[in-house]
Amino acid sequence: MKISILKENLLAGLSIVSRSTSKSVTLPILNNILFSVEKNFLKLSATDLELGVRYWTLAKVEEEGAITVPAKFLVNLISLVPDKKISLEVKNNILHIEGKGYKNQVKGLKAEEFPIIPEIKSDKSLEIEGKALSEGLSQIVDTTSPSQARPEISGVYFSLEKGTMEMAATDSFRLAEKKLSLPKTSLAEKVSLIVPSKTIREVVNVFGEKQGKVKVCFSPNQAMFESKMEEAPHPQTQIVSRLIEGEYPNYKEIIPKKFKTQLVLQKQEFLNQIKAASLFSGKINEVKLKTDASQGVLEIFAQNPDLGQSKSQVKSKIKGEKINTSFNYRFLIGGLVNIKSKEVIFELNGEEGPGVLRPTGDEKFVYVVMPIKSS
Amino acid sequence: MKISILKENLLAGLSIVSRSTSKSVTLPILNNILFSVEKNFLKLSATDLELGVRYWTLAKVEEEGAITVPAKFLVNLISLVPDKKISLEVKNNILHIEGKGYKNQVKGLKAEEFPIIPEIKSDKSLEIEGKALSEGLSQIVDTTSPSQARPEISGVYFSLEKGTMEMAATDSFRLAEKKLSLPKTSLAEKVSLIVPSKTIREVVNVFGEKQGKVKVCFSPNQAMFESKMEEAPHPQTQIVSRLIEGEYPNYKEIIPKKFKTQLVLQKQEFLNQIKAASLFSGKINEVKLKTDASQGVLEIFAQNPDLGQSKSQVKSKIKGEKINTSFNYRFLIGGLVNIKSKEVIFELNGEEGPGVLRPTGDEKFVYVVMPIKSS
Numbered sequence: 001m002k003i004s005i006l007k008e009n010l011l012a013g014l015s016i017v018s019r020s021t022s023k024s025v026t027l028p029i030l031n032n033i034l035f036s037v038e039k040n041f042l043k044l045s046a047t048d049l050e051l052g053v054r055y056w057t058l059a060k061v062e063e064e065g066a067i068t069v070p071a072k073f074l075v076n077l078i079s080l081v082p083d084k085k086i087s088l089e090v091k092n093n094i095l096h097i098e099g100k101g102y103k104n105q106v107k108g109l110k111a112e113e114f115p116i117i118p119e120i121k122s123d124k125s126l127e128i129e130g131k132a133l134s135e136g137l138s139q140i141v142d143t144t145s146p147s148q149a150r151p152e153i154s155g156v157y158f159s160l161e162k163g164t165m166e167m168a169a170t171d172s173f174r175l176a177e178k179k180l181s182l183p184k185t186s187l188a189e190k191v192s193l194i195v196p197s198k199t200i201r202e203v204v205n206v207f208g209e210k211q212g213k214v215k216v217c218f219s220p221n222q223a224m225f226e227s228k229m230e231e232a233p234h235p236q237t238q239i240v241s242r243l244i245e246g247e248y249p250n251y252k253e254i255i256p257k258k259f260k261t262q263l264v265l266q267k268q269e270f271l272n273q274i275k276a277a278s279l280f281s282g283k284i285n286e287v288k289l290k291t292d293a294s295q296g297v298l299e300i301f302a303q304n305p306d307l308g309q310s311k312s313q314v315k316s317k318i319k320g321e322k323i324n325t326s327f328n329y330r331f332l333i334g335g336l337v338n339i340k341s342k343e344v345i346f347e348l349n350g351e352e353g354p355g356v357l358r359p360t361g362d363e364k365f366v367y368v369v370m371p372i373k374s375s
Numbered sequence: 376m377k378i379s380i381l382k383e384n385l386l387a388g389l390s391i392v393s394r395s396t397s398k399s400v401t402l403p404i405l406n407n408i409l410f411s412v413e414k415n416f417l418k419l420s421a422t423d424l425e426l427g428v429r430y431w432t433l434a435k436v437e438e439e440g441a442i443t444v445p446a447k448f449l450v451n452l453i454s455l456v457p458d459k460k461i462s463l464e465v466k467n468n469i470l471h472i473e474g475k476g477y478k479n480q481v482k483g484l485k486a487e488e489f490p491i492i493p494e495i496k497s498d499k500s501l502e503i504e505g506k507a508l509s510e511g512l513s514q515i516v517d518t519t520s521p522s523q524a525r526p527e528i529s530g531v532y533f534s535l536e537k538g539t540m541e542m543a544a545t546d547s548f549r550l551a552e553k554k555l556s557l558p559k560t561s562l563a564e565k566v567s568l569i570v571p572s573k574t575i576r577e578v579v580n581v582f583g584e585k586q587g588k589v590k591v592c593f594s595p596n597q598a599m600f601e602s603k604m605e606e607a608p609h610p611q612t613q614i615v616s617r618l619i620e621g622e623y624p625n626y627k628e629i630i631p632k633k634f635k636t637q638l639v640l641q642k643q644e645f646l647n648q649i650k651a652a653s654l655f656s657g658k659i660n661e662v663k664l665k666t667d668a669s670q671g672v673l674e675i676f677a678q679n680p681d682l683g684q685s686k687s688q689v690k691s692k693i694k695g696e697k698i699n700t701s702f703n704y705r706f707l708i709g710g711l712v713n714i715k716s717k718e719v720i721f722e723l724n725g726e727e728g729p730g731v732l733r734p735t736g737d738e739k740f741v742y743v744v745m746p747i748k749s750s
Contacts, residue, residue, distance in 0.1 A: 073654060073682065080651040082644070094683060101672075102648065102687035104655075269457070273477065276455040279448060280479075297476075307448065308469065312477035 001037055001065025001090040005057065007083050007099075013044045013055040014078060016206055016237060018071040022048030027115075032068035034114045035088070035095070037061050038234065042088075045117060046071060051199050052117030053206070054238045056229060065090050066111035077104060117240055120224045124191060125217040126182055128165065130227060133216075134208035136167060136178040137200050139338040139365055144197040145171035152246035155194040160187055168251050169197075174331045175251055175368040176338065194248055195223055199241035206237050218243075255368055256354055259347035261291065263298055264317040264360065267344040270298075271336045273312040277302035278329040280310040285328040286372050293318045302329075325351045326372040332357075335367035376412055376440025376465040380432065382458050382474075388419045388430040389453060391581055391612060393446040397423030402490075407443035409489045410463070410470070412436050413609065417463075420492060421446060426574050427492030428581070429613045431604060440465050441486030452479060492615055495599045499566060500592040501557055503540065505602060508591075509583035511542060511553040512575050514713040514740055519572040520546035527621035530569040535562055543626050544572075549706045550626055550743040551713065569623055570598055574616035581612050593618075630743055631729050634722035636666065638673055639692040639735065642719040645673075646711045648687040652677035653704040655685040660703040661747050668693045677704075700726045701747040707732075710742035 014033065022030040027049075034045040042059040045052065067090045078086070081099055089096040090108070097104040137156065145153045150172075159166040165180045203225050207214050210227060215235075217224045221243055226235035277287045280302040288301040298316045303309035325348065336344065341359035348355045351374060357367040389408065397405040402424075409420040417434040420427065442465045453461070456474055464471040465483070472479040512531065520528045525547075534541040540555045578600050582589050585602060590610075592599040596618055601610035652662045655677040663676040673691045678684035700723065711719065716734035723730045726749060732742040 070682075077651055077654050077685075080647045080654075082647075101689070102651070102685070104651070104685045105683040107681065107683045272455045272457075276452055276477070276479070279452050279455075306482065307445075308480040308482045310452075310477070310479045314476070 001035065001067065001088065002063035003037060003042055003059040003061045003089075004085050004087045005042055005059040007078065007081065007086055009057045009059075010042070010086060011075070011078050013042070013057045014071070014075050017044045017046040017053045017055050018075050019205065020046040020048060020051055020053040020202060020239075021071040024048075029068055029109050029113055030115070031070055031072075032109055032114070033071045033074065034066065034068045034111060035090075036066035036111060037064045041232070041234070043234075045114070047115055047117050048198075049115060050196060050242050051202065052240045053202065054117065054235075054240075056232065056234050056236060063089075067093060067095050067108040068111055068114050069095050069106050069108040074106065077106070118222065120217050120219050120222050120240065122217045122219045124187065124219070125215055126160065126165075126187060127213045127215050128180065128182060130207035130210055130212055130214040132180055133214055134204045136180050136364075138204045138208070140167060140169040140176035140178050141197055141200045141204065142334060142338075143169040143171060143174055143176040143367075144200075146197075147171070151244055152194055152248050155196045155244040156200045157192065157194050157248040157251070159190070159192045161190040168248075170249065170251060170254075173328070173370055174334065175254055176335070177251070177255065177366050179364045191218065192248070193218055193223060194244040194246065195241060196244055199223070199239065202239055206239060254354065255366060256347065256349055256356055258349070259320065259356070260350050260353070261318070261320040261323045261348040263291070263319075263346040263348070265298065265314055265344055265346060267336060267339055267342060270314050270344060270346075271333065273300050273314050274329050274332050274336070276312065277310045278333070280304050280307055281329055284372065285330055286326050287329045287332070288324075288326045290324045291316070291318050291322055293322065321350075323348050323350070325355075326374070327355065327369060328372060331369045335369055338367065339365070376410065376442060376463065377438035378412060378417055378434040378436050378464075379460050379462045380417055380434040382453065382456065382461055384432045384434075385417075385461060386450070386453050388417070388432045389446070389450050392419045392421040392428045392430050393450050394580065395421045395423060395426055395428040395577060395614075396446040399423075404443055404484050404488050405490070406445055406447075407484055407489070408446045408449065409441065409443045409486060410465075411441035411486060412439045416607070416609070418609075420489070422490055422492050423573075424490060425571060425617050426577065427615045428577065429492065429610075429615075431607065431609050431611060438464075442468060442470050442483040443486055443489050444470050444481050444483040449481065452481070493597065495592050495594050495597050495615065497592045497594045499562065499594070500590055501535065501540075501562060502588045502590050503555065503557060505582035505585055505587055505589040507555055508589055509579045511555050511739075513579045513583070515542060515544040515551035515553050516572055516575045516579065517709060517713075518544040518546060518549055518551040518742075519575075521572075522546070526619050527569055527623050530571045530619040531575045532567065532569050532623040532626070534565070534567045536565040543623075545624065545626060545629075548703070548745055549709065550629055551710070552626070552630065552741050554739045566593065567623070568593055568598060569619040569621065570616060571619055574598070574614065577614055581614060629729065630741060631722065631724055631731055633724070634731065635696045635725055635728070636698045636723040637694040638666070638721040638723070640673060640689055640719055640721060642711060642714055642717060645689050645719060645721075646708065648675050648689050649704050649707050649711070651687065652685045653708070655679050655682055656704055659747065660705055661701050662704045662707070663699075663701045665699045666691070666693050666697055668697065696725075698723050698725070700730075701749070702730065702744060703747060706744045710744055713742065714740070
């Protein structure tokens, strides 16, 4: 392999693919990035065997070839070389990195030993705005559970039907759902899949900052997310991931269709007072909530025999029954930080029924949270 | 104690004094901040027994008194309450923190149990611009050694004489010296003292961002740094510290008065290439330096059998002998990051003699670094 490339292009690619390497002791090549050449492009690839990322960037190719080199090391090195054209050449499994005033030689591992990242051939695919997809996923991905006992809830659930993409995540104490419209879809039938949360975080990172469409393809065992590159026979960035097998819980049943009490609160003020109360909460992270309709306030209370106690009042529009209940503050905060509107709707269903947090003026996001049951 | 105070004033004070608390298991009160009242001021104090910090801020005082409360906890809490007037009241060793819409009670420990931070009564004092003092100290403090075997080099050495303040730090592999002019000094004789590096870091933090003079007082065992408050009978912020006993090494002897080779290099380029080479260096952090006067460059070389090798050239004005030597890259970087000029002067004294890094156009800072001796 012998190519030349601009520093900024190389660094942009390295920073995207290097996140998907794996610190495997048994398979050290997973720590590496695969450099290979496709026509006028340098292709960078990385995988942890569950997730693979590929990135194509324009280069001046003199000679084809391939090598794998340690990812972090290379990112550190390339960020320090002068901001100009860089020449990359492979000789005897050594990557020669040269430019004006410097010559670096980095020992690599053979490209042939790098695991193959599968390609998906599927007629099931759709296109969606990358930014909307990333923003939507970022609102729910932290609600997944790292549980190994129930692998199906360790991922994000996608349900695709009739121009709508529904995405859901739960850790069994709380549930987040986001809906997106699909402007154009070739889906003939309903499709559902569970994508690992690590893949989702990469989708958020890779497609969150760019304008443009993302194509999503899926086969029974895999999903692929890719952004287009103009006039190229391949995408710009491609993420391929295995899917999680299993039956996703029928979460729609959990989302309450009614409420006994409805509050409308200033989100930031509510969030700050929950955080202040959290400092006083004990081992089970309990904060108590009580409405006072006569004053038009929600009262927040927490106490801890070692530290003291906190009581605050947040102005609230209040509809329905009086409420007196408790929540785990982490679960309330997890919902509130993903609500983008200035005001938040908080619907409650008695002391033991699920609560619902929703933005005002937006039906596309909903967050369900279970109260702490009084013993 | 019963006072009211603005949130921003309280938070400014808490963030300054809270850094000097100590996580002592045997003396948990060191984790606390002492609240007390002096006329129209709230006084905040913290100490780790070696270092004490006091901060005065205006408050509306209704009733005198005092209490100590956990520092970190209080910083977190006060940053979350609404940005308005806060009422603080002590009842039964509980600090009641109240404002519009909230009432917090924080359990404290008795003020009487808080260690006394000594006051220095001394006629030896001087005044210096706080920003210049902080900037100068920040250039040398990281060159101190955490060595417990040689406590005298764990601090910064001050030598005061004839309108000049000389400050030095060393870890025995390298040495940094900074000189400041004293526009006004009442010192009749030469004074020298060793101040612990933790105190120096607090001086940098506290006085680095503010305009105005800092008064420095010293007794045989202690030093005090304080900033003035207009029309108040006490300072704004005061740092009191024990001094380190012992004889500071006669470091002036180490600073070379001559050189065999003098280089003048672009600082950022030199720093980047040392950093790039450092990625390839082995266990002893060695990078090799060699001049090539015919090309007007300094060559930087490092290699590691596992990773590969790096060779780069940095343009340099070169005077004197040809050089071929090795340095620990950490020590070179430690000097270069504290040089503020665009160009750096690097003077060398053969393969085994000390090297000197200096800014161009500034005689006030010098950094001496020993090469790695060839075995």
